[in-house]
Amino acid sequence: MSIDATPSCILVTGGTGFIGSHTVVVLLEQGHEVVIVDDLSNSSEKVLDRIDQIVGEEAAERLTFVRADVADREALDAIFDEFDIDAVIHFAGYKAVGESVQKPIEYYSNNIGNTLVLVDAMRDHGCKSIIFSSSATVYGDPDELPLTESSPKKPATNPYGWTKWMIEEILGSLVVADPEWNVVLLRYFNPIGAHPSGLMGEDPKGIPNNLLPYVAQVAVGRRDAVHVFGNDYDTPDGTGVRDYIHVMDLAEGHAAALSWMMGRNGCEVFNLGTGNGTSVLQIIEAFSTACGHDLPYVIEPRRAGDVTANWADCTKAREQLGWKAKFNIADMCRDSWNWQSHNPNGYEA
Numbered sequence: 001m002s003i004d005a006t007p008s009c010i011l012v013t014g015g016t017g018f019i020g021s022h023t024v025v026v027l028l029e030q031g032h033e034v035v036i037v038d039d040l041s042n043s044s045e046k047v048l049d050r051i052d053q054i055v056g057e058e059a060a061e062r063l064t065f066v067r068a069d070v071a072d073r074e075a076l077d078a079i080f081d082e083f084d085i086d087a088v089i090h091f092a093g094y095k096a097v098g099e100s101v102q103k104p105i106e107y108y109s110n111n112i113g114n115t116l117v118l119v120d121a122m123r124d125h126g127c128k129s130i131i132f133s134s135s136a137t138v139y140g141d142p143d144e145l146p147l148t149e150s151s152p153k154k155p156a157t158n159p160y161g162w163t164k165w166m167i168e169e170i171l172g173s174l175v176v177a178d179p180e181w182n183v184v185l186l187r188y189f190n191p192i193g194a195h196p197s198g199l200m201g202e203d204p205k206g207i208p209n210n211l212l213p214y215v216a217q218v219a220v221g222r223r224d225a226v227h228v229f230g231n232d233y234d235t236p237d238g239t240g241v242r243d244y245i246h247v248m249d250l251a252e253g254h255a256a257a258l259s260w261m262m263g264r265n266g267c268e269v270f271n272l273g274t275g276n277g278t279s280v281l282q283i284i285e286a287f288s289t290a291c292g293h294d295l296p297y298v299i300e301p302r303r304a305g306d307v308t309a310n311w312a313d314c315t316k317a318r319e320q321l322g323w324k325a326k327f328n329i330a331d332m333c334r335d336s337w338n339w340q341s342h343n344p345n346g347y348e349a
């Protein structure tokens with residue numbers, strides 16, 4: 001264990017989810033105290049045992065779990081009364097792009113509503129430091145690659161994307177109104193991979209929407225073939241290109257942002273990616289190597305709302321946060337396969 005930051009008490013909303021749980025592990029390993037607030041609506045309580053196993057008994061004692069909706073103001077007040085929270089990392093939110101098109105009211109009210117309740121509670125308790133899980137989706141279909149933090153925000157193509165877009169604006173407005181606020185917007189590219197122990201990973205409910213969990217379920221025999229959404233894009237092999245980033249690198253990025261923001265004020269944006277673009281077919285090939293057998297795939301029409309390609313310029317995070325992604329695609333597929341093959345049904349027995 002390395003303690004490379006002044007230990008603080010961090011409230012993590014959505015801390016049992018995919019990115020949240022990996023970030024909690026890193027925070028505990030760095031010596032922080034962590035309070036998770038999560039209603040388990042899209043995650044499993046078993047994650048908590050896995051976190052304990054990974055970090056060990058001493059660090060696990062610094063973790064508290066509160067089962068509550070982030071929109072539950074009384075629950076938040078009780079947390080802020082009991083703990084001296086230094087900063088909040090806000091992951092909690094609905095995240096399925098397709099579902100958001102079908103359920104705009106639920107997406108807007110949950111994602112935006114819970115954020116407003118959270119920041120109102122934070123203000124009332126004098127805690128004004130927040131890191132928000134934003135997304136490269138705010139860049140829309142880019143005119144130029146790689147994407148830097150000053151690349152323009154483009155209209156979102158679905159309600160999920162708009163919630164990320166608007167929450168960025170809402171948090172930015174807080175800083176304008178009250179310069180004591182300290183906001184960091186982290187724009188994630190495509191998080192994949194799993195904890196190298198194989199104890200934690202991505203566990204989507206139902207049919208996965210995202211490429212990697214789908215590929216992993218094909219590899220383990222839960223699904224027949226990968227559906228490749230379009231092979232007529234203007235990319236080297238015709239399939240969509242994304243900047244996939246290992247979830248542990250992403251988790252480290254949060255820890256780096258946390259140490260950086262302490263004692264500061266204002267609103268800063270950072271891209272968290274690797275700077276490299278990988279196509280769908282390259283992912284299938286890399287995963288085939290990781291799992292040791294070829295994965296069947298079929299070419300399908302393009303998926304509505306998908307962009308051709310995006311990848312990040314991560315210079316700002318490297319220069320200011322001192323953070324850089326360490327893992328490559330082979331590492332990401334290896335760890336994802338390690339998790340999936342040891343937990344074919346995710347956290348369910």
Ligand code: UFG
Binds near residue numbers: 136188189209211226
């Ligand atoms: N894809 C397939 N088959 C699948 C799933 C995806 O071919 O079964 C392709 C997509 O067309 C795309 C690539 O794989 O080219 C990646 O798709 P994902 O669904 O894994 O990820 P997206 O890039 O669409 O979306 C991700 C996050 C969003 C976020 C967005 C920001 O899931 O939350 O990145 O760029 F908004």
